[in-house]
Amino acid sequence: MSADPDLFTRMYERSPDPWHFRSRWYERRKRALTLAALPEERYGSAFEPGCSIGLLTRDLADRCSRLLAMDSAPGAVAQARRELSGVGHVRVVRGRVPESWPEGSFDLVVLSEVLYYFGDTDLQGVLDRTLASSRRGATVIAVHWRHAADEHVRTGDDVHRILDEAPWLARTCRHVEDDFVLETFAVEQPGAARGEGP
Secondary structure, three states, X not given: OOOOHHHHHHHHXXXXXXXXXXXXXXXXXXXXXXXXXXXXXXXXXXXXXXXXXXXXXXXXXXXXXXXXXXXXXXXXXXXXXXXXXXXOOEEEEEOOOOOOOOOOOEEEEEEEOOHHHOOHHHHHHHHHHHHHHEEEEEEEEEEEEOOOOOOOOOOHHHHHHHHHHOOOEEEEEEEEOOOXXXXXXXXXXXXXXXXXXX
C-alpha cells in the first residue's frame, strides 16, 4: 500500500515547510548536490513530481527550457506557485503520480524524496510511466533519505536497489552518504517517445 495522499495535505496544513527545506543546511546542500549531479547543462523538457514548496524546482528552472512540477498537497502547490511566480517556462500543477502522470515526453525526470512513499503497484506504475515518457538518452535523477521513517513504505536504499535493477536504466553517477543516496541514470530504452531526439 502506498502512503495516504491526505498525509501530505495534513502536513502542509500544520506547517508551511514541514521538512524545513528553507532553513536546514542538509536540504540546501542536498539540492546543490542534486543540481551538480545532472550531466547536462540544459534540458529541453523536465518533470518533477512531488515538488513540495518548489525550492528545487526554482533551481531546476535555470537548467530547463520547460519544467512541469507537481505535488498532491494543495498547500505545497500554492507555495510552489508563489515561489515560481513570473517564471514563464515553469508550470506547477496539483496531482499525484502515477495516476496523474502528464502527457508528453521529457529528457529529465526528477524523483527526489518521493519513491519510498509508494507500494509495489504504484512504484511500478511510476517507473513504467517514467520509461514511457522519457526521450532517448533522457536523464533520471533520484535522491532519497536512507533512514527509517514512519510514513515511508520502504527505505531509500530499497528504492535505489529497485532502480539499479531496472534493465532500461544505466547508472551514470552514484553518491552515497550516511543520510541519503543520490543517483543519476540514462534511459537506455525509449518509451512512448521512441525515436525522438532530445
